[in-house]
Amino acid sequence: MMDGVEQLSAEEAGAFSAGTLATIACCLCGTAIPPNPSNMCASCLRAQVDITEGIPKALAIYYCRNCGRYLQPPKAWIAADLESPELLTLCIKRLKGLSRVKLVDAGFRWTEPHSRRIHVRLTIQKEVFARTILQQEFIVEYTVQYQQCDACKRDAAKIAAWQAVVQARQKVDHKRTFYYLEQLLLKHGTHQDALGIKETGDGIDFYFANRSHAVKLLAFLGDVVPLRHKSSEHLVTHDTHSNSYNYKYSFSAEIAPVCRDDLVVLPPKLSASMGGIGPLVLVSRVSSAMSLVDPTAVQTTDLPAAAFWKTPFSPLMTSRQLTEYTVLDVETTGETSGKFAAAEVTVARSSDLGVNDSTVLVRSHLGHVLHIGDLVSGYDISNAVYNDSLLTGHKASFELPDVVLVRKTYPRRNRARGRKWRLARMAVEMADDDARVARGGAGARDPATRDAEEREGFLQDLEQDAELRAHVNLYRADGATGGEGADGGAEETAMTDADVPAGAGGDADEEDDDEYPEVPIEELLDALDLSKGRDAEGVEGEGDGAEEGAGTAGQ
Template structure:
C-alpha cells in the first residue's frame, strides 16, 4: 500500500504544448507543418489538377450513360450505380485519397449532376490535409447505337433466337419466361414475338444473342443450330453485314410425362424402367421409375444422342379416388418417395361401374384413403408406340399415379385473385396465334402452371413471385398445409412489387453512398 501511495504522489500530468502560427500568430497544437489549418488552406490547394467539370453523354430512350469508349451503363438519378459511374469518369482521382462522396440535389431537368467529394492528401512534411469540393457533370443527350437503330427502323435486327418446342401446351414457355425475367436474360432484346410453337427473340448484336443461347442451355435441355444471311457488302472497305439466326429446340419431354425408354437408352441407364416418369426439367431431365424408385439424370447430350418422345403427356391425366393404401418399406429420393400398393377407382366411373385398379405407386407418403390423385390410365389407353412394341413379355400396370390432386378443392376459388402474381415479358403476339381456341388453351395451361408453382417448392425456387396488391385478405395467405386444403405459397417467399419514384426533397446520405461504392 505504501509503495502504491508513493508512486501516485510522483505522477506528473502531461500537458500538450502549443506553438504560434508563423503567419497569423494564432496559438495552436503543433503539427508537421507548424501552420494553422486556415493558413495552410490559403497556401495549399489539394484539389489542384482535379476535374471540377465533366461532360457526360446520356441516352434518353434507355436511360443509360456512355462509359468510354463504347459501353453504355444504365443508372437512375442519385443511385449508387450513377455515383460509381461519375467517380470513374474523374481523372487523377487516384492521386488523392477519397474519403466520402455524395450527390448534391439539382433540378432533374437542369441537365446538371453535382457530386460533393471529400478527399485527403499529404502536404508539407507529412501533414494530412482534408478538403471538400463539388464536381459538376454536364449531361448531353446522345442516343446509343441500339436506340438510334431502333428509332430509324424498329424492325431492324442483327441476330434472332428462335426458341421452339414440339408439344401441345405452353407450360414450358411459361416457366422459361419467369426464369428469363428473374435473371434479366432478355434485357438486351429489342423485340420479342410469340408465334406458333415458340417465341422469337431479336437482338441488335450477335454477342447478345450468343449470350442468350448459352443461358437457355443452362436452364433447359436444348440443341441448336445457327445460320447467317448476307445483307450488304462494301467492296471498297471489304465490309460485310450479316443477319444471324439461331434455332434452339427444347426437349419435347415435360414434367409429369410418362416415357417409354428405348432399349438402348434404358441399358445405358442401368436397365431402368422402361416406363419412367419425368420428375424435373432443368438443364437435365430427372427420370423416376415409379415401380422401383430408381432415378437417373439425363443431360441434353445424352438425350439428343438417343431422343425419345413421351408415351402420355400431362393433358391425358385422369383423376382417381384412392380407396386403400398398403405402404411398403422402400424409401428413396432423400425421403421424397415411398412405395405402396394402392387401390384406386376412376372418378368418372362412380355410379356407372365397380371397376377397381390395384397398382404400385411412389406416392405412399402423400396418399391416404379418400384422397384424389392424377394418373395415367394404361388400362383403357390406346398406346401406339414403336419403342413399347419392341419389349417382349412386358406387363404394363393398369394405372400409373403421378401426383396428388387438389382439383376438387381448387374449384371453390376459381376466378378469384391469388395472393401472389407473376410478371410477363413484353411480347408481341402473332396474328395466327390469336385464335379463340388457342387463347382458351393458353389460359388453361397458365392456370395449371400456377397450380404447379403452389404445389412444388423446388419449381418456384427459380421464379420471382410478387405480392398481389389486388388481393385484400392477407390473412388468407398461408403456408403449406397438411393436405386438407390446397397448398399455398408462404408469404415469406413473396416479393414486394416496388415502384421506385424520385424524392425531390430528399438528399442522399453521403456515408451510405460510400459504403455502396
C-alpha cells in the same frame, strides 16, 4: 503583491474573465491566430493542404433525350428532373474519392437549362493534422452528353436492324416449357440484350444486334433444357473494295418434346443402356437432363440431353391426358428410392364415385405423399388412345398397366384472387390468333382462355412444388400492378388477377383448402417497382410494355 499573487488591473481582470486567449503568429504569414497543432492560419492551411485532391472537378453524365432519363452506371437508367434530389444523388455517386472525406453539404449552383452543364456545390471536411479539421467548399462541373438508352435503341430499331435471331421451338401442344424459361431468363437477365422478343405458333424468337449475344442466350438455354441447335447465315451486303461482309445469323434451337409428368416408353436399346430401367417411365423433372422414375420398380435415373438426341422418342401420354382419381387405400411396401416410396394404392376415378364401384389396385412410387381420401392425377391407360408404334421392339411379355399415378393433386379452386405473390413477365410481341389457334390444334378453345388456363396451371405447379420454386423469383403481391412501365421498353410487368379469368382452373369456388400448400413468405422478394421500369432489385425493363408475356412453364 498580496499573498504572493500579483494584483491585476481592472481592465486585465475583465479581459481574463471574458476568456481572452493568447495568440501566436502563423508560421507562414505571421498573422495572429489562436494556437493550433499546425501553427498555421486557415488561409495558409488551405494553400498548403488540398483536401479535395483525388476528387474529380469535371465529369460527364449521359442523358437520353427520347425518354428523359440519366444513365446510372453500369446499365440502369433513372428519371430525374433538373435540381432534383434524384439527380443530386446520381451526381454524387459518380464522384470517386468522397469516401476519404466527410461530406457536410451538397447542392446545385444554378446554370442555364440549355447550357448542358450541371454545377454541384460540395462542402467537405477532413482531419489534416492531429485535432485539426479543415473544411472546404468546391464546385464540380458535370457535362451532359447525349446517349440513347438500350430501350430507346430497341424501339428505334423496330427489330429490323437485328443481326442474329434465336428461334426456340418445342413441338408440343402447350407452353409449359416456355413459361418456365421466361422466369429463368428474368431471374438471370439473359434476355436483356434482345432487341425484341416475338412469340410464334410453337415457340419464341429472340432478336439481337450482335451474334455474340445470340450465342450467349443459346448457351444458357442449353444449360436449362435438353436442346439441340443448328445455325445458318445469310449474306446481306458485301463491299468488294474493303472486303467486308455483313451477315445475318439464324440459330434454330429445338427443345426436346418431352415435359414434366409425361409418360414415356424408352426405346429398347436406350432402356438396356440405362440398366434395364422401365421401359415404362415417368418424367419427374426436366433440365439439361431428364429425370426419370419407374413407377412400378421405384427406380430413378437421369437421361442426358446428348443421349436423348442420339435416340429420340416421343411421349406415350402427356399431361393433357391426366385423369383425377381418389385414393381409397394405401399400403406402403418399404421400398424407397430417393424421395420416392413404393406403395400398393387402391384408387377410383373421381367421376365414378357414387356411380359405380369400379376400383383399381396400382403399384406406385407416391407412397410418401398419398393418404386415404387424397386426390391424385394419373393416366388411365386402359381407356386411352395412344401410338402403338412406340411399343415396337419390346418383348411380347411387356404389358402396360391399367393406371399409372403421376402426382398428388388438390380440389379445383380459382386461387388467383387470393394469391399473395406474383411473377414478373417479359414483354413479348404476341403471335396473331391464327398461329395461336394452330398451336392448339383442331377444335382448340379461344387462345386467350387457353393461355390463361395454362398459366394458371403453371402457377399452381409452383405452389405445389418447392423444388420448382427454387429456380424462380416470386414477388410479394403488395404494390404489384400490371401494365406498361415508365421507360416504354420491354417492361417486366407483374402478374395481375386479370390474367386469369374467373373460370380458369375449375370451379369459381374461392374457399381455401386447408391442405393446399402455401408459398412461405420468406421465399418472396420485395414487390415489383414498375414506376421506373425495374423491379425492387434494380433489374431494368426491356422494350415496350405488353399485356401478355412470353410463356414458359414448369418442366
